[in-house]
Amino acid sequence: MLIEWHDSLRVGFEPIDREHQILVALINRLHDDVIVGRDRDTVEEGLFTLADQVAAHFNHEDGLMRTWSYPDRPGHLLEHRRLIEQLDILLDGIDLLTGPALIEAIGFMDRWFTDHVVGSDARLGAYLRASTASAA
Ligand SMILES: [Fe+2]
Ligand SMILES: [Fe+2]
Numbered sequence: 315m316l317i318e319w320h321d322s323l324r325v326g327f328e329p330i331d332r333e334h335q336i337l338v339a340l341i342n343r344l345h346d347d348v349i350v351g352r353d354r355d356t357v358e359e360g361l362f363t364l365a366d367q368v369a370a371h372f373n374h375e376d377g378l379m380r381t382w383s384y385p386d387r388p389g390h391l392l393e394h395r396r397l398i399e400q401l402d403i404l405l406d407g408i409d410l411l412t413g414p415a416l417i418e419a420i421g422f423m424d425r426w427f428t429d430h431v432v433g434s435d436a437r438l439g440a441y442l443r444a445s446t447a448s449a450a
Contacts, residue, residue: 316345316424323431325439327446330378333371334431340364341427345420348413357416358408365401372398375438382445390434397426 317338324331344360372394379387404411404419411419 315342316420317342317428323428325431325435327439327442330375330435330439330442333367333374334435337364337367337371337427340367341420341423345417345424348416348420351413361401361404361408365405368397368401375435378442379438382442384438384441386434386437390438393430393434397423397430400426 319335319338323334323338325334340360340363344357344364347357347360375394376387376391378384379390384390400419400422404416
């Protein structure tokens with residue numbers, strides 16, 4: 315396991331926290347599959363599943379930012395783009411990927427995810443919590 319889910323990763327907005335837990339589980343599984351030397355198809359499938367779930371999650375966050383007129387939407391989307399680009403590079407070169415390159419890429423995702431969640435997503439979560447509470 316690479317990332318341990320703990321309360322400091324919670325942003326306090328349940329739909330986002332739920333999706334983050336799924337992403338953490340997928341990153342951990344991918345990491346473990348590479349570490350134990352699982353076959354290439356399994357690793358590739360894990361990477362594609364992760365990319366799909368990341369894209370869906372980012373779309374979901376973007377929808378929430380639009381709905382609630384989040385002021386820092388452009389900056390937040392820029393951060394999302396960095397991870398999407400990294401995943402695109404990985405998926406484009408998937409046939410040539412070696413174990414160490416994959417471990418390095420997964421390490422990047424781990425650091426990106428943790429930094430983004432405790433920083434940008436935490437601010438978004440607080441904003442959504444306040445916005446949805448005052449609209450209720
Ligand atoms: Fe985000
Ligand atoms: Fe997020």
